[in-house]
Amino acid sequence: xxxxxxxxxxxxxxxxxxxxxxxxxxxxxxxxxxxxxxxxxxxxxxxxxxxxxxxxxxxxxxxxxxxxxxxxxxxxxxxxxxxxxxxxxxxxxxxxxxxxxxxxxxxxxxxxxxxxxxxxxxx
Numbered sequence: 001x002x003x004x005x006x007x008x009x010x011x012x013x014x015x016x017x018x019x020x021x022x023x024x025x026x027x028x029x030x031x032x033x034x035x036x037x038x039x040x041x042x043x044x045x046x047x048x049x050x051x052x053x054x055x056x057x058x059x060x061x062x063x064x065x066x067x068x069x070x071x072x073x074x075x076x077x078x079x080x081x082x083x084x085x086x087x088x089x090x091x092x093x094x095x096x097x098x099x100x101x102x103x104x105x106x107x108x109x110x111x112x113x114x115x116x117x118x119x120x121x122x123x
Contacts, residue, residue, distance in 0.1 A: 027068065028068035031067055032062075032064060032066065032067075032068050033066040033067075038062075039052065039059065040052040054080075061076075063076065
């Protein structure tokens with residue numbers, strides 16, 4: 001990345017697509033870590049974890065040196081917790097189990113309760 005420029009990216013989830021665009025700029029007027037406009041932030045060296053309660057709006061993720069200097073390298077992953085997923089999974093497993101039992105019953109009961117076959121007669 002050239003000095004005096006920053007990168008802007010747009011990530012779409014469906015279909016997954018990332019767009020990177022260089023933006024002109026210069027040295028920050030104050031250290032970015034000292035700014036109060038960040039919704040959530042974390043700083044330090046080594047592996048970092050940031051937990052943030054999502055709210056409505058358009059959000060951007062900024063990964064930068066705390067002093068605004070160039071030369072940032074990051075390996076980023078994101079995750080989400082959806083409390084309803086556990087309920088949906090349990091209901092799906094129970095419904096699947098009931099359907100399996102119903103299907104087995106529909107096969108086994110007629111086989112077990114059918115009468116003896118009449119003898120075949122030669123034509």
